[in-house]
Amino acid sequence: MHEYDHDFGHRRRGRRRFDDELDELSTPSSRKTLPEDDFEDADAPEGADRWSTWADSPPTARGPRPYPDWLVTELAAVDTDLGLLKTGKEADVSLLRRGVPDTDRSCLLARKQYRSSEHRMFHRDAGYLEGRRMKESRSNRAMARRTDFGRELIAEQWAGAEFAALTQLWQVSHDLGAPVVPYPVQTLGTELLMEFVGDHVTGEGAPRLAQIRPTPEQAHDLWQQAVAALGVLARCGLAHGDLSAYNVLVHNGRLVLIDLPQVVDLIANPHGPRLLFRDVGNLATWFGGRGVPDLDARQVTTHLLAQAGVV
Numbered sequence: 686m687h688e689y690d691h692d693f694g695h696r697r698r699g700r701r702r703f704d705d706e707l708d709e710l711s712t713p714s715s716r717k718t719l720p721e722d723d724f725e726d727a728d729a730p731e732g733a734d735r736w737s738t739w740a741d742s743p744p745t746a747r748g749p750r751p752y753p754d755w756l757v758t759e760l761a762a763v764d765t766d767l768g769l770l771k772t773g774k775e776a777d778v779s780l781l782r783r784g785v786p787d788t789d790r791s792c793l794l795a796r797k798q799y800r801s802s803e804h805r806m807f808h809r810d811a812g813y814l815e816g817r818r819m820k821e822s823r824s825n826r827a828m829a830r831r832t833d834f835g836r837e838l839i840a841e842q843w844a845g846a847e848f849a850a851l852t853q854l855w856q857v858s859h860d861l862g863a864p865v866v867p868y869p870v871q872t873l874g875t876e877l878l879m880e881f882v883g884d885h886v887t888g889e890g891a892p893r894l895a896q897i898r899p900t901p902e903q904a905h906d907l908w909q910q911a912v913a914a915l916g917v918l919a920r921c922g923l924a925h926g927d928l929s930a931y932n933v934l935v936h937n938g939r940l941v942l943i944d945l946p947q948v949v950d951l952i953a954n955p956h957g958p959r960l961l962f963r964d965v966g967n968l969a970t971w972f973g974g975r976g977v978p979d980l981d982a983r984q985v986t987t988h989l990l991a992q993a994g995v996v
């Protein structure tokens with residue numbers, strides 16, 4: 686019997702209320718620009734909000750090479766905020782155009798701005814900070830006391846952690862033939878820029894899994910894609926850690942996992958198997974409700990743990 690069998694056996698806490706369900710309530714009906722944001726740059730060129738920040742991130746904070754053809758890396762490029770895609774408790778995601786003025790070189794990016802303001806909720810911080818020890822004790826103290834500086838550091842760590850997870854997962858899945866996460870473009874401070882998943886003409890973001898009504902056949906196909914995507918994570922020794930139908934986008938029938946700052950190390954984290962089981966269970970419940978028969982979350986979890994090398 687696996688450890689997670691035991692944990693699951695005692696799991697009866699009623700329906701889990703997803704944080705993202707609450708998020709839905711705060712989704713703006715039409716785009717507006719970000720509040721309390723220092724996005725605009727005083728010496729930005731006319732018509733844009735800032736110069737491209739590409740050169741400001743060190744190579745280690747930029748996406749995997751070779752850089753994709755669509756990605757604008759020119760130093761002459763400018764960034765223009767096209768408005769919010771989604772506000773969240775911990776981050777705001779907006780649409781950004783990065784383009785070289787007077788040329789047709791441009792791309793759309795999703796910009797995830799982790800909040801460091803007091804209004805931000807910290808529900809993920811406790812566990813995360815527990816597992817990490819920063820060398821500099823001044824930073825530790827600042828984070829523990831939630832000073833402005835400490836909050837900024839926490840937000841930066843989240844952006845860095847999500848960037849690192851995306852980088853690993855994009856690379857591995859790309860090498861296998863089909864990326865399961867958006868291409869990570871760069872991270873800088875509390876900001877993460879990634880490939881925009883959605884309609885590049887209208888600028889409309891791809892729907893979350895929770896928003897679509899697939900036929901049973903489509904649902905079956907999406908479930909298989911989900912299991913394959915989790916297989917990629919497992920082979921990297923990872924579980925998503927906050928997986929639900931709200932953190933999965935579906936673009937032209939293709940499934941993309943997002944929101945990965947809290948990825949869980951299946952080998953080092955003693956709760957890894959249980960968290961993986963929870964992730965799988967969340968999706969299995971959703972897909973089960975959409976007509977996919979015979980979903981066995983336990984069996985899938987066992988299979989994924991084997992892929993991760995956890996026995």
Ligand SMILES: Nc1ncnc2c1ncn2[C@@H]1O[C@H](COP(=O)(O)OP(=O)(O)O)[C@@H](O)[C@H]1O
Pocket residue numbers: 705770771772773774775776777778795797867879880881882883890891893931932943944945
């Ligand atoms: N790369 C992306 N392309 C398109 N939309 C995105 C992208 N990343 C995030 N979003 C949108 O922003 C929302 C919030 O992003 P997410 O990473 O889940 O952050 P949060 O921590 O706020 O839940 C998503 O549900 C999705 O609608």
Ligand SMILES: [Mg+2]
Pocket residue numbers: 705931932944
């Ligand atoms: Mg989310």
